[in-house]
Amino acid sequence: xxxxxxxxxxxxxxxxxxxxxxxxxxxxxxxxxxxxxxxxxxxxxxxxxxxxxxxxxxxxxxxxxxxxxxxxxxxxxxxxxxxxxxxxxxxxxxxxxxxxxxxxxxxxxxxxxxxxxxxxxxxxxxxxxxxxxxxxxxxxxxxxxxxxxxxxxxxxxxxxxxxxxxxxxxxxxxxxxxxxxxxxxxxxxxxxxxxxxxxxxxxxxxxxxxxxxxxxxxxxxxxxxxxxxxxxxxxxxxxxxxxxxxxxxxxxxxxxxxxxxxxxxxxxxxxxxxxxxxxxxxxxxxxxxxxxxxxxxxxxxxxxxxxxxxxxxxxxxxxxxxxxxxxxxxxxxxxx
Numbered sequence: 118x119x120x121x122x123x124x125x126x127x128x129x130x131x132x133x134x135x136x137x138x139x140x141x142x143x144x145x146x147x148x149x150x151x152x153x154x155x156x157x158x159x160x161x162x163x164x165x166x167x168x169x170x171x172x173x174x175x176x177x178x179x180x181x182x183x184x185x186x187x188x189x190x191x192x193x194x195x196x197x198x199x200x201x202x203x204x205x206x207x208x209x210x211x212x213x214x215x216x217x218x219x220x221x222x223x224x225x226x227x228x229x230x231x232x233x234x235x236x237x238x239x240x241x242x243x244x245x246x247x248x249x250x251x252x253x254x255x256x257x258x259x260x261x262x263x264x265x266x267x268x269x270x271x272x273x274x275x276x277x278x279x280x281x282x283x284x285x286x287x288x289x290x291x292x293x294x295x296x297x298x299x300x301x302x303x304x305x306x307x308x309x310x311x312x313x314x315x316x317x318x319x320x321x322x323x324x325x326x327x328x329x330x331x332x333x334x335x336x337x338x339x340x341x342x343x344x345x346x347x348x349x350x351x352x353x354x355x356x357x358x359x360x361x362x363x364x365x366x367x368x369x370x371x372x373x374x375x376x377x378x379x380x381x382x383x384x385x386x387x388x389x390x391x392x393x394x395x396x397x398x399x400x401x402x403x404x405x406x407x408x409x410x411x412x413x414x415x416x417x418x419x420x421x422x423x424x425x426x427x428x429x430x431x432x433x434x435x436x437x438x439x440x441x442x443x444x445x446x447x448x449x450x451x452x453x
Contacts, residue, residue: 118418120147123451124155130443131422135160139435140407142171142309143424146346147448150357150417156346163310165320165429176300176308176343181294183342184275186352189381191282191293192228193366200285203229203369203380210281214259223263228281231274232381233374238273239266239271245316245332254333255280267434268375272329272339279338290336298348301325301336305434308343309425311406318427326406340404346423353412353419370400371414390438392445394453409441413449420448 124147131143142160147299156173163169179186179235197203201209207226208214215221217339222237230236241260244254258276286293291301305323313320316328325331327340335341355361356370369380377386382400391401391411401411407426412419422444 118149118153118452120149120153120155120345123328123448124145124157126451127420127444127447128157128159130440130447131157131424132159134436134440140424140426140437140440141428142175143176143407143422144171144173144177144346145420145422147351147418147420148350148354148357149419150354151287152358154347154350154354156350158346162308162425163320163322163428165310165313169310173347174307174345174410176303176323176345177408177425178308178311178321178404178406179342179344179349179408179423179433180229180327180340180406180409181272182344182349182402182404182410183330184297184338185381185402185410186344186349187293187295187342188275188278188282188338189232189370190352190362192232192278193362193369193380195282195285196228197363197366200440201228203227203232203406207231208279208282209276211259211277212279215262217260218262221262222265226277228278229374229380230326231278233378234270234274235374235378236271237268238263238271238277240269241272241329243328245328249332251332251334275339276329278338279336282338289334290338290341291334293336295342296348296351297440298351299342299344301341301343303343309423310428311425312431313429326427346421348412349421349423350419353421356412357414357417358418359444371398390445392442392449394446394449403441407435407437411445412450416449416452418448418452420445 311326330337330341396415407424
């Protein structure tokens with residue numbers, strides 16, 4: 118397959134969205150299992166208060182791609198090392214989770230349930246509104262009596278997994294080893310800007326957009342990771358080539374856990390952000406800031422669309438969901 122031709126075709130609606138000022142800028146990257154790749158970029162990394170051009174080297178706030186690129190991968194590597202098993206309870210790593218109530222439902226949660234979003238925990242909680250001391254907020258998360266509800270896609274699941282990683286490795290998340298091109302503390306001058314944040318009183322650039330991740334110290338299991346397009350493609354290629362994780366871990370990533378989920382990732386379903394043309398054996402994930410990554414195992418193909426669609430505000434309609442689907446459709450059309 119000609120990945121450059123695929124990229125040229127799939128990038129056309131992205132250029133249109135940038136030129137129509139629906140989004141400030143974007144980078145599209147495609148990689149195959151054999152390592153062929155193509156990268157295209159257009160627009161601005163920042164438009165206010167200053168202007169900065171988008172480049173191939175621009176770092177993006179990956180937002181919830183943190184969940185799959187960092188947290189899910191870190192948990193599976195701990196499984197590979199024999200430190201934990203997927204069906205172990207979180208309390209093996211976090212014995213003080215709801216420590217004042219031995220019968221608390223949170224004490225029964227497993228790593229697998231949190232990875233697959235199969236818990237009673239809520240989608241999100243404005244933790245940052247309770248204060249900005251990271252250790253106090255971690256204690257709050259661990260001792261909170263969470264209201265029971267049906268399983269939903271939950272940041273809280275991954276905040277707990279992030280705390281577990283810290284306990285198991287005896288190292289803060291922001292100090293964890295990362296592949297080149299990823300960081301929890303990037304150089305702001307290299308980053309795409311995100312929102313003009315009313316809480317922090319400035320345009321964010323190189324500071325995590327997610328308020329809870331920021332309040333938890335800048336790095337959390339659900340958000341806070343920054344990266345470049347080539348780093349994201351390197352990660353995806355490692356999975357496609359079977360070098361990023363063990364065969365057992367990759368099989369676990371691909372195995373369904375419900376109608377729309379695998380471990381950490383979404384699996385293809387009607388209306389999802391990856392478009393309808395990809396194979397049923399496709400996983401993907403998006404980030405609130407405007408990022409996304411999809412891996413089609415059947416075709417040996419992955420693509421990432423990185424945008425700063427929340428700059429300078431999240432409170433506008435950018436058409437990002439339709440744009441993601443259109444790009445996915447065009448990528449697959451070029452592969453077939």
